[in-house]
Amino acid sequence: xxxxxxxxxxxxxxxxxxxxxxxxxxxxxxxxxxxxxxxxxxxxxxxxxxxxxxxxxxxxxxxxxxxxxxxxxxxxxxxxxxxxxxxxxxxxxxxxxxxxxxxxxxxxxxxxxxxxxxxxxxxxxxxxxxxxxxxxxxxxxxxxxxxxxxxxxxxxxxxxxxxxxxxxxxxxxxxxxxxxxxxxxxxxxxxxxxxxxxxxxxxxxxxxxxxxxxxxxxxxxxxxxxxxxxxxxxxxxxxxxxxxxxxxxxxxxxxxxxxxxx
Numbered sequence: 001x002x003x004x005x006x007x008x009x010x011x012x013x014x015x016x017x018x019x020x021x022x023x024x025x026x027x028x029x030x031x032x033x034x035x036x037x038x039x040x041x042x043x044x045x046x047x048x049x050x051x052x053x054x055x056x057x058x059x060x061x062x063x064x065x066x067x068x069x070x071x072x073x074x075x076x077x078x079x080x081x082x083x084x085x086x087x088x089x090x091x092x093x094x095x096x097x098x099x100x101x102x103x104x105x106x107x108x109x110x111x112x113x114x115x116x117x118x119x120x121x122x123x124x125x126x127x128x129x130x131x132x133x134x135x136x137x138x139x140x141x142x143x144x145x146x147x148x149x150x151x152x153x154x155x156x157x158x159x160x161x162x163x164x165x166x167x168x169x170x171x172x173x174x175x176x177x178x179x180x181x182x183x184x185x186x187x188x189x190x191x192x193x194x195x196x197x198x199x200x201x202x203x204x205x206x207x208x209x210x211x212x213x214x215x216x217x218x219x220x221x222x223x224x225x226x227x228x229x230x231x232x233x234x235x236x237x238x239x240x241x242x243x244x245x246x247x248x249x250x251x252x253x254x255x256x257x258x259x260x261x262x
Contacts, residue, residue, distance in 0.1 A: 008101075009046055010044070010046070010047055010049070010083060010104055011045050013077075013081050014041050014044040014049055014074065016042070016043070017041060018041045018074055019040055019074060019075075020038070020073065020074045021036055021037075021038050021072075021074070022070040022071070022096075023035070023036050023070060023071040023073065023249070023251075023252050024036070024068070024252060025069045025084060026067065026068050026069045026070075027069070031252075032219060032220055032221070033219055034215075034218050034250070034252060035217055035252075036214075036216045036217075036249075037053055038198065038200075038214070038216075039052050039054055039096065042095065047100045048088075048097070048100070049072070049097075049100060050095055050096065050097050050098075051072075051098070052094060053095075054179070054198060055129075055130045055180060055198060055216075064087075065088060065090060067087075068086070069085070069086050069087070070098070071083070071252065071254065072084075072085050072098065076106075077106070079106045079107060079108060080106065080107045080108065080109045080248060081106050082105050082107070082254065082255075083100050083101075083102065083104040084100065084101055084254065085099060085100040086098060086099050105254060105255045107248055110247040112164055112165045112244050112247050113163060113230050113231070113241055113242055114162060114163035114230070115161070115162060115230050115233050115234065117159075117160065118160075119157070119158065119160055119162065119185060120155035120156060120158070120185075120186040121156065121160070121183060121185045121186070122153055122155050122183070122192075123171075123177070123182075124183075125178045126180075126181070127178050127179075128178075129180075130180060133181075133196045133217070134196065134217060137194060137195075137217060140194055141194050141219070144191050145191075153192070155184065155186055155192065162229075163230065163244070164215075164223045164226045164227045165247070165250050166197060166200070166212060166215050167183065167185075167212075167213050168210065168211060168213065169211065170205055170208055170210050170211075171208050171209050171210075173207060173208040173209065176202075176209060177213070179198060179199055180198055182194065182195070182196050182197070183196075183197055183215075187225050193222035194218075195217065195218035195219075195222065196215070196216055198214050198216050199212070199213055200214045223244065223250065226244075227243065227244050
């Protein structure tokens, strides 16, 4: 792990059309929830950067200019990079303007463990903006906590590729996923976990598409549940499990936070 603290010119690490993940690091954020967005660089210079957000559009973001801080995570020079940035403006609903500050941390990229397994899930698609999905996520998770069941929720057995960061599986050609969707996944004897995901890739296969989804709004406790499930299966097969928190894209903290004294 190394840091860049000698100047504030971060632009050398962010080029046009570079993919960037944003992780909510605001002081007022809900510390029980992992929240993320993704975008591409449209301009950068010195300590400023503009990102075209994939989940953009009217009302696409629930943060506030001047009150929201994100961790920007990407790749540069063959390594992972991350830096804190304050939201200073939103243009046309999907261009986010940030001012970066503090140390830029470089780290070795880690692959999140993933496994192939059969699980029961329900996949809810719809051409809705992110705030709609978040509002629905809040409603159903609170309802399940209070009532233990969600009326009308029918889970189906599906062969998937699962990790703490997302899920992949084949879909029918007539059920092509929307950019954002919601998953209900049964992992253990507890309540089904609920997560909002973005579609990050798809490729044609016989009769449909193989799609990959990244979790962008999920309880940290549910990240842990996925991690535990995967870890148990890997160890049963004689493998070694690497904790997902070693991938900095999936945690809302900086490397320096681990080095702070208790």
